[in-house]
Amino acid sequence: MKIRPLTGALGAEILDADLTDPDQFDAIRQAFIDHSVITIRAQSLTPDDHLRFARRWGDINVNRFFAALDTHPEIAIVLKEPDQTGAIGEVWHTDHAYDQEPAMGSILYGIEIPEVGGDTVFCSMAAAYDALSDRFKSLLDGLHAWHSSRHVFGASQSKSDASRTGRVGNADNATQDALHPVVIKHPLSGRPGLFVNPQFTTQIDGLTQPESDAILNMLYDHCQKPEFQCRVRWKTGDVTMWDNRATWHKAINDYHGHRRYMNRITVQGGPLESA
Ligand code: SIN
Secondary structure, eight states: OEEEEOSSSSOEEEESOOTTOGGGHHHHHHHHHHHSEEEEOSOOOOHHHHHHHHHTTSOBOOOSSBOBOSSOTTSEEEEEOTTOOOOTTOSOBOTTTTSSSOOSEEEEEEEEOOSSOOOEEEEEHHHHHHTSOHHHHHHHTTOEEEEESHHHHSGGGTTSHHHHTTSBOOGGGOOOEEEEESEEEOTTTOOEEEOOOTTTEEEETTSOHHHHHHHHHHHHHHHTOGGGEEEEOOOTTOEEEEETTTEEEEEOOOOTTSOEEEEEEEEOOOOOEEO
């Protein structure tokens, strides 16, 4: 197995690995801890193989809103057909931030990939935190922020392209609100990192909305610096796993007129601690 870092901030691609081989799991787990995003190239997985690999990490956190495989309700479908305009996950986010115990990781398997486009971009929340001034870090110390599913998956979104095309549904289940530290101690590495994101974070607790917006928007601008990023260029058969407690991600919607079809499993995390 070869592990090649993608950038100085985060991400690695793994070549010559086989996710169905349990003997390779420890090396893959270590690469995940070291790089936060790993792309394991050229796999050939059945849905059962995908699930078996995911269960080695922990329990499955079944997504409430995405369409799922009929045969495997734990496997969410991430799909854009040639005639559809909106892609799933176009806004920077971390999966399931609105849960009391956000998902530790997501495992996305590329089944049909456009010739060009449809990359996924990731940001390191630890690198972004490290680059803040000490004064600003002290300002964030002890703050908590609210995260919600309501404004993204709730009734107000039922006219979105993804809802109309049946890829996202169950608006009545969008009832989650969760309070998490703004700066967390990463459960695996112990490294401090930001845990707020543009899609699901609604307000810093105890601040007025304008005060909260000023801080969050400053952080969002800061986190999007290319220095903190890596970009995964997919090929059919690739599997990318990312750590939702250490990263943001965003699907690049630049392949209109082409089909992109992926299967995603989300692995359960635990409560988040302040750094
Ligand atoms: C997601 O946000 O989980 C999907 C990412 C992607 O399709 O690249």
